[in-house]
Amino acid sequence: MHDGGKILTGLAVFLVLALLPFWHNAVGGTAAAPQPKIVTQEKECVAPRETIRSTHMELLNTWRDTVVREGTRTYMDARGKTVNMSLTNTCLSCHPNKKEFCDACHNYLAVSPYCWQCHVEKKESA
Amino acid sequence: MRIVLALVAVGVLAGIAWAGGQSPAMQAFLAIVAPYVAIAVFVVGIGARVIGWARSAVPFRIPTTCGQERSLSFIRFSPLDNPSSSLGAVGRMALEVLTFRSLFRNTRAELKPGGRLVYSSDKWLWAGALLFHYSFLAVFLRHYRFFVEPVPKVIAVLQGLDGFFQVGVPVFFLTSFGLIAGLGYLLARRLVDARMRYLSLPADYFPLFLLLGIALTGIGMRHLWKVDIVRVKELAIGLVNFHPAVPQGVGPLFYVHLFLVSALLAYFPFSKLVHMAGVFLSPTRNLANNNRAVRHLNPWNPPIVGHTYAEWEEEFHDKMKAAGLPLDRE
Numbered sequence: 001m002h003d004g005g006k007i008l009t010g011l012a013v014f015l016v017l018a019l020l021p022f023w024h025n026a027v028g029g030t031a032a033a034p035q036p037k038i039v040t041q042e043k044e045c046v047a048p049r050e051t052i053r054s055t056h057m058e059l060l061n062t063w064r065d066t067v068v069r070e071g072t073r074t075y076m077d078a079r080g081k082t083v084n085m086s087l088t089n090t091c092l093s094c095h096p097n098k099k100e101f102c103d104a105c106h107n108y109l110a111v112s113p114y115c116w117q118c119h120v121e122k123k124e125s126a
Numbered sequence: 127m128r129i130v131l132a133l134v135a136v137g138v139l140a141g142i143a144w145a146g147g148q149s150p151a152m153q154a155f156l157a158i159v160a161p162y163v164a165i166a167v168f169v170v171g172i173g174a175r176v177i178g179w180a181r182s183a184v185p186f187r188i189p190t191t192c193g194q195e196r197s198l199s200f201i202r203f204s205p206l207d208n209p210s211s212s213l214g215a216v217g218r219m220a221l222e223v224l225t226f227r228s229l230f231r232n233t234r235a236e237l238k239p240g241g242r243l244v245y246s247s248d249k250w251l252w253a254g255a256l257l258f259h260y261s262f263l264a265v266f267l268r269h270y271r272f273f274v275e276p277v278p279k280v281i282a283v284l285q286g287l288d289g290f291f292q293v294g295v296p297v298f299f300l301t302s303f304g305l306i307a308g309l310g311y312l313l314a315r316r317l318v319d320a321r322m323r324y325l326s327l328p329a330d331y332f333p334l335f336l337l338l339g340i341a342l343t344g345i346g347m348r349h350l351w352k353v354d355i356v357r358v359k360e361l362a363i364g365l366v367n368f369h370p371a372v373p374q375g376v377g378p379l380f381y382v383h384l385f386l387v388s389a390l391l392a393y394f395p396f397s398k399l400v401h402m403a404g405v406f407l408s409p410t411r412n413l414a415n416n417n418r419a420v421r422h423l424n425p426w427n428p429p430i431v432g433h434t435y436a437e438w439e440e441e442f443h444d445k446m447k448a449a450g451l452p453l454d455r456e
């Protein structure tokens with residue numbers, strides 16, 4: 001094999017890079033999936049669990065547009081109750097533990113919503 | 127016809143995954159078996175291809191390069207286009223891999239009225255290829271967040287830069303758009319020009335459609351038909367730790383995305399896409415041009431078997447003697 005040493009080195013580098021997630025997990029170990037903690041007494045969210053998990057950002061976006069552009073602030077949720085369309089006053093009234101709830105999932109996927117640059121987080125009640 | 131063939135092939139793959147994504151037995155195949163098989167085929171396949179290339183003979187350095195070779199001290203030579211040392215060859219390789227230098231020299235030939243053939247510089251292919259490859263790289267690196275926990279800081283930073291303009295919720299990534307735009311250009315390039323259409327084979331269209339399918343399903347999952355990506359990450363982490371479990375409640379679109387990616391990986395070593403590995407073994411790029419400075423022996427020259435007069439005389443000794451011919455040895 002001509003230049004065998006160099007080519008085999010290149011192949012070794014390829015193996016390291018192509019399978020990096022495998023090595024990374026073998027060496028670094030992994031944390032378990034996030035368990036967002038529900039602290040409210042309520043039984044249901046503003047949408048069924050499966051829906052809210054994957055689409056809460058779209059819901060928030062719709063709320064924002066509705067409030068800011070149309071001035072409407074009430075929303076009929078999946079439970080048939082009307083709620084005030086508000087990030088801090090509604091979502092965080094049932095989920096005041098932002099760090100253990102919202103952030104638990106978001107950190108897991110390196111999502112960092114910029115909303116909190118303007119919107120107020122509730123003071124965490126211990 | 128050739129384009130239809132490629133489109134149908136990708137459509138069938140996507141259809142299998144879409145239908146399979148709805149039945150539990152098929153989900154296990156799509157989420158666990160197919161990715162493992164694909165990764166194995168990819169890694170072993172690329173390795174085998176590279177070793178195959180490495181075993182071919184290298185009789186001498188190919189001097190067909192784009193610059194003046196190093197010779198006499200008063201003739202200026204181009205150290206990057208026609209390097210005489212290994213360091214120069216590394217530089218040429220780096221420029222080729224990182225900036226697609228040889229595509230930069232792309233020209234187009236046009237027949238002007240009156241039968242005049244005009245060659246002009248054509249940088250579109252170079253620009254489109256750069257856009258596509260770097261977007262792909264960024265998308266690929268960003269996906270690393272699905273596979274490790276905690277997510278490395280660099281990946282988070284890359285993601286932040288990529289979503290810098292904060293358009294939409296969740297934010298739209300520039301490179302998602304770059305990927306589609308790049309692929310769109312590469313496809314359009316083959317379609318608008320009759321000569322390019324004539325030259326294009328199913329093997330040219332298939333990877334483009336496959337990648338477009340992957341990119342469109344990915345963007346679809348992020349912006350239109352949301353899937354629960356916390357569960358996707360649980361699957362991905364399970365896969366790389368060898369205890370995978372079929373995720374509950376992720377839509378069929380995710381299975382289409384994943385299966386097309388698996389198909390891409392498995393197809394990679396056998397297709398033109400191996401240029402990813404092949405570029406590093408291109409003799410016109412990776413060998414310093416030192417033909418005049420160093421002697422290169424042709425490895426497939428047959429061994430020269432000599433037959434001296436003394437041996438010949440030995441062989442015909444008796445006959446020569448019988449014929450009365452003079453012999454050296456006597």
Ligand code: HEM
Binds near residue numbers: 266302384
């Ligand atoms: C060649 C490999 C792949 C390519 C080119 C690709 C491409 C894409 C693109 C362009 C997007 C749109 C959003 C973005 O730019 O991040 C996306 C999203 C996504 N991809 Fe991939 N993908 C690949 C492999 C994978 C694999 C192996 C998985 C499985 C873990 C995966 C899971 C996802 C998910 C879950 C999303 C949605 C992300 C979100 O909602 O934020 N992809 N993909």
